[in-house]
Amino acid sequence: MGIWNRFSQKVVRGWNPVSALHETEAIDRIFWAHWVPTDDDVTRESTSATYSFYLGTVLAVLFSILCLTGLMQMLHYVPSVDRAYWSVKDLQFIIPFGWFIRGLHRTSAYLMVIFAFLHMSRTFYTSAFKKGRKSNTNGWINWLTGILLLVLTPAMAYTGYILPWDQVGYWGATIGTNIMKSFPVIGDGMRQFVIGGTELSQDFLTRIYAVHVVVLPLLMTLFISYHFWRNKKDGGMACDDRMQQDEVARDRTSGSDKSGIDTVDTPPERPLMFMKRLLWVSLATAAFAVLLALLISFPLSAPANPVMAENPAKAPWFLLWMQELVASTTVTIGQYRINGGFVGGVVIPGLLLLSLALCPFFDNSPPEATGVWFHPSRLRQNIIFTAIALAIILLIFFTYFCRGPNWVFYWPWETWPHVH
Amino acid sequence: MQAFGRNQISVPRSGRALQQVSGFGFQNFSKKISSVTYVTYTGCSVMAYIHGKLGIKVTTNIHQAYRRTSMKTIKRRDLLKMFSFIAVFGGIAGGAAYAFVKSLFPKVLYEPPKRFKVGAVYDYSDGPNFVAEHRMFVIKEGDKYHSLSSICTHLGCNVTFIKLSEPRTVTVRGKEIEEKWEFHCACHGSKFYGDGTPYTGPAPSPLPAYAMAISPDDQQLVIDKSREVDSNYRLTIQV
Structure with missing residues (x-):
């Protein structure tokens, strides 16, 4: 027996399955696999690639990449107003493969925002958020946890955007904190609390740094873990109520099969197969992120200049829809003029999130719709959801391509006049 | 009949007559009781009664019995314990939380003058x-x-x-x-x-x-x- 096999048996696996049937115990036996759901925990549909597309796995992998590359960047980054920009510049141009670490961090962050959105859409279209009939399935808890993660993800991206203290980051921070300030009554206090004064300065950068590298990742880890655990306890992703019937079916087919369709001769489902699949998804995700990081370069903008914003000063792409909203939603009601920062930056996104959060409680579709893609009974809500999602995506594209200097509308093929 | 505690509990006239039960070891039964149980203190032993169809409740501890008969009351010692616990640990935690939050509001701003x-x-x-x-x-x-x-x-x-x-x-x-x-x-x-x-x-x-x-x-x-x-x-x- 080779060294690797001995090591593997002692440390990695800890036990040697004698038969295929025995292998179903892998989850209980192997420490490294103990968190993977077994066939008894979740329905078989949960491991189906065409049902979930493994979007949650992709997100978890991206988060791990972000933690790792983030740690590597922490060793070079200096959270100081004077040195932040230059340390990131060194990272990009001087430190060996610094450009790669930074690029991978950024591609993973972008991918994470995209996949969080896709993951949420998948859950919505399959109505996996529904409470389910079984007493222990609480799809709505995981849905709310997911919404929390959906907020945390852009929050991470946004705080990370500020750290280089370049033009984009600085003005992004200015606008973000002023959106907070546009809150009626408590706005000024909130802004002062966040930036530790009345002007963006060292205190603010230190706080954002701490939030980006400690507070948010900890919260993320906590809620991702809970998200996993809850999912397993709920019987898998479809939040499906067929488990009771499945058990009967499985008994009938000598413990090998859950659907009851296959014959007795079907080999037993192996949880390790699921592990292997997870591994493949993880490797593919990592490879994709690495490839993007190699192909796309992420230049720094100029150092922060507090007296002159770039023109046009555009937010990172995942916030562009909000930038367009804050730029066009200043409303006049009687003698009061309400700042677009509040309407487009707080009220509209807040209402969108609230309506998302309330989905499981106002969904009247039958239980059969649970875990089914585009169930006909949910046609209307699917249309509304798609319309809002498309509107956000279109706004992002519109703002990216059609807003020129001084926020004037230009067609994408028009050249912008020279300003400044 | 003298009921235990401050609440004067009178024996209801309806239902079956109350029957004295003595002894102990039937605690598990109490889970099935969904309603009031009357407990009385008669001299030197603690007893419980069957009341109507509600079931049986047997208790061996006078304080436990008292707590069960009137759920909203609490022993003075327990109350004081709870208060002192909250006062000490709540005070420490609250003070720390206050200090943490307060530290985020600077007393001096090193910003340019107005x-x-x-x-x-x-x-x-x-x-x-x-x-x-x-x-x-x-x-x-x-x-x-x-x-x-x-x-x-x-x-x-x-x-x-x-x-x-x-x-x-x-x-x-x-x-x-x-x-x-x-x-x-x-x-x-x-x-x-x-x-x-x-x-x-x-x-x-x-x-x-x-x-x-x-x-x-x-x-x-x-x-x-x-x-x-x-x-x-x-x-x-x-x-």
């Missing part, structure tokens, strides 16, 4: 002069001076001043003024007339104007950002 000198009068030419350090425009019209903030009232970007190729007349709040320049914001497209009044874009209010003065020691212009003035304010300086 009142500052912006240079000598003769440094300024006619029209808006951008004082980058303080994000202010000092606007000179002949011997009249006033100042406007360059911080957009929408979300705090910096407005830039645009010199118009020829003066034009605009109506601001029912009053016609002639303007030679405007202020435009790069971030979200707000535009302001020469006097700081927004006319298009998301900016909700005019660019604030601040009081100005001449410093007595070296005759420099002084801007007082703590004192906002209306847009008609002008400081006349005869040189």
Whole structure:
């Protein structure tokens, strides 16, 4: 027996399955696999690639990449107003493969925002958020946890955007904190609390740094873990109520099969197969992120200049829809003029999130719709959801391509006049 | 019949007669009881009664019995324990939380003063002069001076001043003024007339104007950002 096999048996696996049937115990036996759901925990549909597309796995992998590359960047980054920009510049141009670490961090962050959105859409279209009939399935808890993660993800991206203290980051921070300030009554206090004064300065950068590298990742880890655990306890992703019937079916087919369709001769489902699949998804995700990081370069903008914003000063792409909203939603009601920062930056996104959060409680579709893609009974809500999602995506594209200097509308093929 | 505790419990007339039960070890039964159980203290032993169809409740501990008969009461010792627990540990935790939050509000701001000198009068030419350090425009019209903030009232970007190729007349709040320049914001497209009044874009209010003065020691212009003035304010300086 080779060294690797001995090591593997002692440390990695800890036990040697004698038969295929025995292998179903892998989850209980192997420490490294103990968190993977077994066939008894979740329905078989949960491991189906065409049902979930493994979007949650992709997100978890991206988060791990972000933690790792983030740690590597922490060793070079200096959270100081004077040195932040230059340390990131060194990272990009001087430190060996610094450009790669930074690029991978950024591609993973972008991918994470995209996949969080896709993951949420998948859950919505399959109505996996529904409470389910079984007493222990609480799809709505995981849905709310997911919404929390959906907020945390852009929050991470946004705080990370500020750290280089370049033009984009600085003005992004200015606008973000002023959106907070546009809150009626408590706005000024909130802004002062966040930036530790009345002007963006060292205190603010230190706080954002701490939030980006400690507070948010900890919260993320906590809620991702809970998200996993809850999912397993709920019987898998479809939040499906067929488990009771499945058990009967499985008994009938000598413990090998859950659907009851296959014959007795079907080999037993192996949880390790699921592990292997997870591994493949993880490797593919990592490879994709690495490839993007190699192909796309992420230049720094100029150092922060507090007296002159770039023109046009555009937010990172995942916030562009909000930038367009804050730029066009200043409303006049009687003698009061309400700042677009509040309407487009707080009220509209807040209402969108609230309506998302309330989905499981106002969904009247039958239980059969649970875990089914585009169930006909949910046609209307699917249309509304798609319309809002498309509107956000279109706004992002519109703002990216059609807003020129001084926020004037230009067609994408028009050249912008020279300003400044 | 003397009921235990402060609550005087009388035996109901309806239902089956109460039957005395003695002994212990039937605690498990109590889970099935959903309603009131009457407990009485008779001399030296603790007893419970069967009441109607409600079931049986047997208890061996007088305090437990008391707690079960009137759920809303609590022993004084337990209450004091709870209070002291909350007082000690709650006080510690609350104090720490207060300290943590309070530490985020600085007592001293190392920020530039609100009142500052912006240079000598003769440094300024006619029209808006951008004082980058303080994000202010000092606007000179002949011997009249006033100042406007360059911080957009929408979300705090910096407005830039645009010199118009020829003066034009605009109506601001029912009053016609002639303007030679405007202020435009790069971030979200707000535009302001020469006097700081927004006319298009998301900016909700005019660019604030601040009081100005001449410093007595070296005759420099002084801007007082703590004192906002209306847009008609002008400081006349005869040189």
